[in-house]
Amino acid sequence: MAFRKDLLLISSWIKPNTKVLDLGCGDGELLKILKQDKNITGYGIDNNINNLKLSLKKNVNVLQIDLDNGLEDFESKYFDYVVLAQSLQVIKNPKDLLNQMLRIGKEIIVSFPNMGHWSSRIQLLTTGKMPVTGNLPYTWHDTPNIHLCTIKDFLIFCETNNFEILEQFITDNNQKSNVFTKLLPNFFGQVATFRIK
Amino acid sequence: MAIDSTKFVKSKNIIIKNPLELLSGKILNEYQLTYETYGSLNADKSNAVLICHALSGNHHVAGYYEGDEKPGWWNNMIGSEKTIDTDKLFVVCLNNLGGCHGSTGPTTINPETNRVYGSDFPIITVSDWVKSQKELMDVLKIPFWKFVIGGSLGGMQALQWSFQYPDLIHNCIAIAAAPKLTAQNIAFNEIARQAIMKDPNWHNGNYLEKGVMPNQGLSLARMLGHITYLSDESMREKFGRDLKNSKLGFNYDVEFQIESYLRYQGEKFVTGFDANTYLLMTKSLDYFDPVKDMADTLIKNLDKCSAKFLIISFTSDWRFPPKRSKEIVKLLLDNEMDVSYSEISADGGHDAFLMDNKDYFDIMASFIKESTNGL
Numbered sequence: 001m002a003f004r005k006d007l008l009l010i011s012s013w014i015k016p017n018t019k020v021l022d023l024g025c026g027d028g029e030l031l032k033i034l035k036q037d038k039n040i041t042g043y044g045i046d047n048n049i050n051n052l053k054l055s056l057k058k059n060v061n062v063l064q065i066d067l068d069n070g071l072e073d074f075e076s077k078y079f080d081y082v083v084l085a086q087s088l089q090v091i092k093n094p095k096d097l098l099n100q101m102l103r104i105g106k107e108i109i110v111s112f113p114n115m116g117h118w119s120s121r122i123q124l125l126t127t128g129k130m131p132v133t134g135n136l137p138y139t140w141h142d143t144p145n146i147h148l149c150t151i152k153d154f155l156i157f158c159e160t161n162n163f164e165i166l167e168q169f170i171t172d173n174n175q176k177s178n179v180f181t182k183l184l185p186n187f188f189g190q191v192a193t194f195r196i197k
Numbered sequence: 198m199a200i201d202s203t204k205f206v207k208s209k210n211i212i213i214k215n216p217l218e219l220l221s222g223k224i225l226n227e228y229q230l231t232y233e234t235y236g237s238l239n240a241d242k243s244n245a246v247l248i249c250h251a252l253s254g255n256h257h258v259a260g261y262y263e264g265d266e267k268p269g270w271w272n273n274m275i276g277s278e279k280t281i282d283t284d285k286l287f288v289v290c291l292n293n294l295g296g297c298h299g300s301t302g303p304t305t306i307n308p309e310t311n312r313v314y315g316s317d318f319p320i321i322t323v324s325d326w327v328k329s330q331k332e333l334m335d336v337l338k339i340p341f342w343k344f345v346i347g348g349s350l351g352g353m354q355a356l357q358w359s360f361q362y363p364d365l366i367h368n369c370i371a372i373a374a375a376p377k378l379t380a381q382n383i384a385f386n387e388i389a390r391q392a393i394m395k396d397p398n399w400h401n402g403n404y405l406e407k408g409v410m411p412n413q414g415l416s417l418a419r420m421l422g423h424i425t426y427l428s429d430e431s432m433r434e435k436f437g438r439d440l441k442n443s444k445l446g447f448n449y450d451v452e453f454q455i456e457s458y459l460r461y462q463g464e465k466f467v468t469g470f471d472a473n474t475y476l477l478m479t480k481s482l483d484y485f486d487p488v489k490d491m492a493d494t495l496i497k498n499l500d501k502c503s504a505k506f507l508i509i510s511f512t513s514d515w516r517f518p519p520k521r522s523k524e525i526v527k528l529l530l531d532n533e534m535d536v537s538y539s540e541i542s543a544d545g546g547h548d549a550f551l552m553d554n555k556d557y558f559d560i561m562a563s564f565i566k567e568s569t570n571g572l
Binding site: 041043049052053054055056057058059061062063064065073074075078 | 564
């Protein structure tokens with residue numbers, strides 16, 4: 001699955017013995033790996049009760065908090081890293097959330113599926129319908145994804161809001177970069193991961 | 198299927214002879230604690246669980262007394278193959294000091310005067326309870342609690358354990374609790390106390406000596422309390438505006454089902470509960486404020502605490518709503534504790550912590566199972 005590999009990349013960016021907050025932590029896999037391999041102190045946030053159960057079973061600290069208005073309680077710069085893996089598109093107000101993440105974390109890591117990938121473009125062009133892809137399998141009216149963007153959109157978003165990009169990694173779903181993703185990331189990249197300050 | 202070790206339980210008594218210095222400065226030279234245990238302590242003594250009871254609870258938390266039709270108050274949670282599995286865990290629950298179900302309290306004879314304590318019984322705080330629970334722990338030769346678990350006032354005791362004896366607790370589950378009471382919480386408690394103390398049978402708390410009971414006041418206090426344990430939704434669903442009779446009577450008798458229910462709850466309660474204990478429990482709640490009381494000690498103690506915490510709240514609880522549990526979570530996060538938090542969707546109000554709810558039980562089970570691997 002693309003998701004797991006995406007987590008491996010994120011994990012490679014995180015230094016040992018740090019404090020990590022994982023927003024939309026799902027089943028807690030990333031924090032479990034980081035705890036095992038890097039001895040981090042971690043907390044996950046998820047609002048889905050089933051994900052909470054899965055995370056607890058993995059001995060991962062998890063807090064049932066709504067991401068759209070639940071981060072105020074954390075002290076500034078409390079975490080070394082705040083991660084938002086593949087959840088940017090479900091957030092009501094991405095700008096507010098990223099600002100909160102930057103307030104409570106020294107660094108943030110954001111990954112998202114690239115809506116600018118050629119397959120989405122071709123689907124829209126040829127069928128005239130909203131693209132439905134492996135990464136984004138939902139129909140337009142029945143989807144948690146309310147803020148989809150392309151890599152280009154995200155770069156503009158960061159520039160407008162003075163988010164400083166430290167590192168970026170544009171890959172296919174197998175978490176590999178190649179000549180194509182390097183040459184035309186917004187056309188060939190399927191997953192984009194950014195390290196931001 | 199395993200034999201249910203919680204079936205037909207018996208309570209036990211122990212006399213503690215270590216003087217207990219209370220937060221008030223008073224000293225209890227000797228006292229009795231009444232308790233029950235379920236399951237058995239394993240060879241390396243690593244499976245003990247302390248259950249702390251709430252305002253009107255007692256030590257009979259699970260199983261049946263022989264001949265009884267109703268089990269202990271948390272029997273849905275505790276027992277063989279249940280969420281708190283007595284096949285694996287050794288569960289201990291005691292009647293809190295100042296209670297009226299066996300442990301020394303206002304209805305006990307004061308050995309120094311040979312008279313019933315009544316209102317002379319000192320006010321016991323949450324930290325005093327924890328101290329007395331530690332005495333029982335020593336008697337039972339339990340080196341540490343694998344879990345300390347409680348709801349409401351019981352949750353406050355569970356938290357207090359981690360603050361007071363940080364190295365004797367491995368996991369803490371505090372359900373529907375709060376880090377301290379609000380003005381509104383205290384206000385409700387004060388009305389309950391006034392109801393009791395304004396009863397003509399009150400006699401300054403020495404009603405037993407006079408051979409009477411302030412039952413009207415105590416039942417009013419219970420009726421009031423009961424409203425705060427339920428949610429608007431659950432009351433609507435259960436009673437709505439249903440009438441006892443088909444027509445309005447245009448008088449002040451019991452007419453609506455809710456009135457009848459509350460009166461019944463009040464009347465039932467007074468047959469098994471002592472008014473002085475009720476006062477004491479509400480005061481204990483009002484006084485609970487570990488952050489203020491312990492200040493730097495709390496931070497220092499939490500520094501030594503490696504316990505994992507699970508904090509649970511219920512959406513419809515307005516007595517200790519989710520935001521109060523989040524205050525606990527914040528306190529623990531600020532002290533870099535391992536903490537998880539779940540806000541369970543439930544209509545049951547504050548009492549939801551005693552009711553069946555799949556998500557609630559699953560969350561508890563996931564946390565408990567992970568921590569009891571290898572037991």
